[in-house]
Amino acid sequence: MLGDDVVVEVIEVSGSSVRIGIAAPRSVPVYREEIWRAVKEENAAAAASPVTDLPQNVPASKA
Amino acid sequence: MDAVTLRSTRFGELEIPADAVLEFPNGLIGLGGSRYTLLARSDEAMFVWLHSVDDPAIAIPLTNPWKFFEDFAVELSDADVERIGIDDAAQAQVYVTVRAAEAMEDFTANLRAPILLMSGRGYQVINQAPDSPVRVPLLAGVAENAGQAA
Numbered sequence: 406m407l408g409d410d411v412v413v414e415v416i417e418v419s420g421s422s423v424r425i426g427i428a429a430p431r432s433v434p435v436y437r438e439e440i441w442r443a444v445k446e447e448n449a450a451a452a453a454s455p456v457t458d459l460p461q462n463v464p465a466s467k468a
Numbered sequence: 469m470d471a472v473t474l475r476s477t478r479f480g481e482l483e484i485p486a487d488a489v490l491e492f493p494n495g496l497i498g499l500g501g502s503r504y505t506l507l508a509r510s511d512e513a514m515f516v517w518l519h520s521v522d523d524p525a526i527a528i529p530l531t532n533p534w535k536f537f538e539d540f541a542v543e544l545s546d547a548d549v550e551r552i553g554i555d556d557a558a559q560a561q562v563y564v565t566v567r568a569a570e571a572m573e574d575f576t577a578n579l580r581a582p583i584l585l586m587s588g589r590g591y592q593v594i595n596q597a598p599d600s601p602v603r604v605p606l607l608a609g610v611a612e613n614a615g616q617a618a
Contacts, residue, residue: 443602444581445498451528454568457478459515459529
């Protein structure tokens with residue numbers, strides 16, 4: 406068990422490989438690890454943005 | 469109308485209406501928390517802050533992706549459709565997170581994990597649409613359009 410709601414089961418063992426299944430309630434999102442890590446990093450970086458004033462408008466030359 | 473006191477390391481203490489508090493049942497990816505609110509200097513603001521109501525130090529810049537990326541699309545996985553309770557991202561307000569910097573040329577956006585807001589709730593989803601980078605220069609799409617129009 407992972408936590409109260411998530412169950413990991415072994416579905417198949419064959420040679421040196423093991424196939425697992427993850428059973429989680431619909432309310433619990435399950436992500437591929439590399440995507441989760443990349444997004445976690447982006448969220449942390451965005452939260453660490455070194456500015457307090459955000460621009461109000463796109464620069465005129467680009468509008 | 470009840471007000472909630474928002475304590476912010478960036479903005480000090482603010483009173484916000486209780487109905488401006490957004491519940492994120494699953495928090496943000498890797499960042500947890502459950503209550504956030506949007507802070508903006510005006511209704512037409514290009515960028516807004518998604519500010520945690522529970523943690524005074526957590527605030528993330530957001531923007532409307534279509535202002536910068538004309539062809540941006542959000543596709544939801546079946547799991548997210550069930551989790552969130554909508555079929556189509558068009559039923560929600562869609563924002564993307566932004567790494568802000570001193571110069572706008574150095575801003576980047578995350579098109580891979582947009583934030584959907586609806587009915588006082590918020591969710592961060594993984595965009596199933598192809599070509600949705602987790603980190604792309606914010607002005608990349610704008611520069612292309614300007615080039616074509618010249």
